[in-house]
Amino acid sequence: MKLILTDCRIFTSGVDLSGASNKVELSAEAEERDATNFRSGGWKEVVAGLTSGTVSAEGHWSAGDPAAVDDATWAQLGGRGPWTVCPEEATVGALAYTTVALRTSYKLGAQVGEIAPWSAEAATSGPVVRGAIAHPPGIARSGSGAGEPIEIGTVPTGGRLVAALHILSASGTGTLAVTVETAPAEDAWTEPETSVFFDPTGQPGGQMVSVVAPTAGPWARPTWTVDGTASFLLVLALSVQP
Structure with missing residues (x-):
């Protein structure tokens, strides 16, 4: 089944960023560690090392309220908190990915005449897990x-x-x-x-x-x-x- 992203939900700490966002990416990876030895049959052998992940999002900038993207991001920058990302919706039983992440970057602003954008990234400080609302x-x-x-x-x-x-x-x-x-x-x-x-x-x-x-x-x-x-x-x- 193909999925067109039209109603993603993004929650970070106590803020719903869904209405201020038009892009979100969640990634997880394991470090590749070389374990090749003389008994590996002539093939490179690798094992997983440390795992890590990132969360990134962007959208339309707003400010002036604790739930607005600018106010919330400044308050969270440099801090850790939970993230929950739903690809489709946030009804009971809907697919959800969660993690704890450190807010590491925040970018805003564009050229004259453009809708003011924002973008931010967070580095996971714990596992990325797959579950449900x-x-x-x-x-x-x-x-x-x-x-x-x-x-x-x-x-x-x-x-x-x-x-x-x-x-x-x-x-x-x-x-x-x-x-x-x-x-x-x-x-x-x-x-x-x-x-x-x-x-x-x-x-x-x-x-x-x-x-x-x-x-x-x-x-x-x-x-x-x-x-x-x-x-x-x-x-x-x-x-x-x-």
Whole structure:
């Protein structure tokens, strides 16, 4: 199936860059290390060394709001935070790639008469993982509740469950506490295992948590508790790291 990129979603820490972007690239690579020896059969033999990745994006410049690309990029430049990139959409179950990355560069400006552009890059400071959206943007949460279960697959022995949380907005007074529950079946939520805990917060921002393979699975769902009268918009992506 061919895919035309028309509705990519880009989340970095507590900011949704989707509406300010028209290009995004995510790359991952492993260093090639020569392991050739006299018993390699006359062929070069290589093994993987360190792995690394980059995230780059560009689009139309805007400023004057904490969620605007200029304000957000200046605030994050030189800092680390989670990134989530969705090739098509950010609905529950949609394909998502996540990583923690260091904001390394920011470029803006062009010639007279052009729409003001921007471009930025970030270097990964952890694994790039492939997973799915567990909580979509655009749904305000208050009080307590649980999201729709998704099947993330069984985390293998020695593997990790990786969760990336983006809190996009906060209104009112109070804090948000988010967890991820796992269970062996889609309808087995009477005694789920709480596998991921995020730090409670009352402000926009991002967190990434990586935990050693939970005993329950392969189903997962988000839960949230809002202490106070606040309301929050958030995005959550879950991935299995072998």
